[in-house]
Amino acid sequence: MKRTDLGVILLTSLIIISSISLTLVGESRPDVYLSMAILIHFVYTSIDYSLRMRSSLKVIDIALFTVFIAIVTIRVLMILNII
Amino acid sequence: MYALEYRYVVTGASVTAISAVFIAFSIFTGNNVVLGVSLSTLVLGVVLLTLGLTYVEPVSELMRYYVGDLDIFVTRILEDMGIASNYRFKVCFNEGKVFAVFTNGGIKCGDISLGVGIIGDSAYVAIPLTNVVSRIDKLLEVSRPELIDYVREVLVSTYGICRDVRVWRESNLITVELILMSREAKQLMKTPINPPRMTTLLALARYFNSSVEIVEEDIVGDNYVLKVRIVGG
Numbered sequence: 001m002k003r004t005d006l007g008v009i010l011l012t013s014l015i016i017i018s019s020i021s022l023t024l025v026g027e028s029r030p031d032v033y034l035s036m037a038i039l040i041h042f043v044y045t046s047i048d049y050s051l052r053m054r055s056s057l058k059v060i061d062i063a064l065f066t067v068f069i070a071i072v073t074i075r076v077l078m079i080l081n082i083i
Numbered sequence: 084m085y086a087l088e089y090r091y092v093v094t095g096a097s098v099t100a101i102s103a104v105f106i107a108f109s110i111f112t113g114n115n116v117v118l119g120v121s122l123s124t125l126v127l128g129v130v131l132l133t134l135g136l137t138y139v140e141p142v143s144e145l146m147r148y149y150v151g152d153l154d155i156f157v158t159r160i161l162e163d164m165g166i167a168s169n170y171r172f173k174v175c176f177n178e179g180k181v182f183a184v185f186t187n188g189g190i191k192c193g194d195i196s197l198g199v200g201i202i203g204d205s206a207y208v209a210i211p212l213t214n215v216v217s218r219i220d221k222l223l224e225v226s227r228p229e230l231i232d233y234v235r236e237v238l239v240s241t242y243g244i245c246r247d248v249r250v251w252r253e254s255n256l257i258t259v260e261l262i263l264m265s266r267e268a269k270q271l272m273k274t275p276i277n278p279p280r281m282t283t284l285l286a287l288a289r290y291f292n293s294s295v296e297i298v299e300e301d302i303v304g305d306n307y308v309l310k311v312r313i314v315g316g
Contacts, residue, residue: 004088004134004138008091008131008134011127011130012127015123015124015126015127018123019119019120019123019124022119023116023119023120027116027119028115028116028119029115029119030115030118030119030122031119032119033118033119033120033122033123034119034122034123034126036123037122037123037126037127038126041126041130051134054134054138054139054140055133055134055136055137055138055139056133056137057130057133057134057137059133060129060130060133064126
């Protein structure tokens with residue numbers, strides 16, 4: 001099995017496990033699922049560099065990071081009762 | 084330069100499309116759990132799609148440029164030896180020495196040594212294949228497979244030059260058809276060194292423990308047909 005295939009399978013497994021776990025604990029906020037998936041993507045691709053070595057993930061990284069920052073910002077503003 | 088990995092592109096596009104459908108469904112029905120799971124899988128689909136669209140093997144990228152520079156060097160040598168437009172290509176397998184040989188005459192492999200030379204009226208350029216043959220040697224260590232299985236193991240499984248091979252043998256003439264050459268292999272064919280041709284001849288030379296030479300080569304669509312003669316010595 002190619003190194004990249006293993007990396008893809010592991011990344012997929014981690015995202016699925018996190019989604020199932022959040023569903024089982026009754027989480028109903030969609031942004032939590034999205035944030036977890038984004039975090040898993042960044043953490044996994046930082047630890048296992050095989051995916052980054054073989055492709056250019058810069059654009060998707062910027063997009064996902066932007067979405068993550070937006071989610072966190074909105075949540076913080078909601079907690080502070082600003083929105 | 085990106086090579087595209089179609090498996091990831093297809094998988095990523097499928098996952099993204101299915102996620103988009105479920106996102107639309109969850110918005111329509113107001114189900115936040117389905118929306119959340121769909122967003123997770125959307126991230127996965129988009130990452131896979133990007134991976135497939137921008138995929139490139141890092142070391143092969145380096146080697147491609149290195150082979151390109153080597154080809155310029157070899158072409159210049161062939162021109163200086165006066166055999167650039169009329170060479171015959173063979174792989175000499177003789178007493179543990181293995182060379183890829185470009186020559187414009189019928190020089191015996193036993194007379195050839197590493198580098199460039201002239202024997203009689205014939206000039207030659209001999210490039211060593213020591214490292215490449217040691218890699219192929221490992222495939223014959225355990226048992227002696229059938230010729231077609233061995234050629235398939237080298238060209239398809241090990242080096243991914245093509246999708247499949249066909250082999251015909253008529254006494255000392257062997258025809259090898261490389262079916263559906265990969266895009267990278269087709270690019271490498273456009274050079275005098277031509278690694279797919281060299282690897283095919285080397286595999287045959289190693290299998291028969293004998294020198295081999297090209298009789299004829301032809302490109303038919305995405306297939307590459309090589310007719311090779313076992314010359315011995």
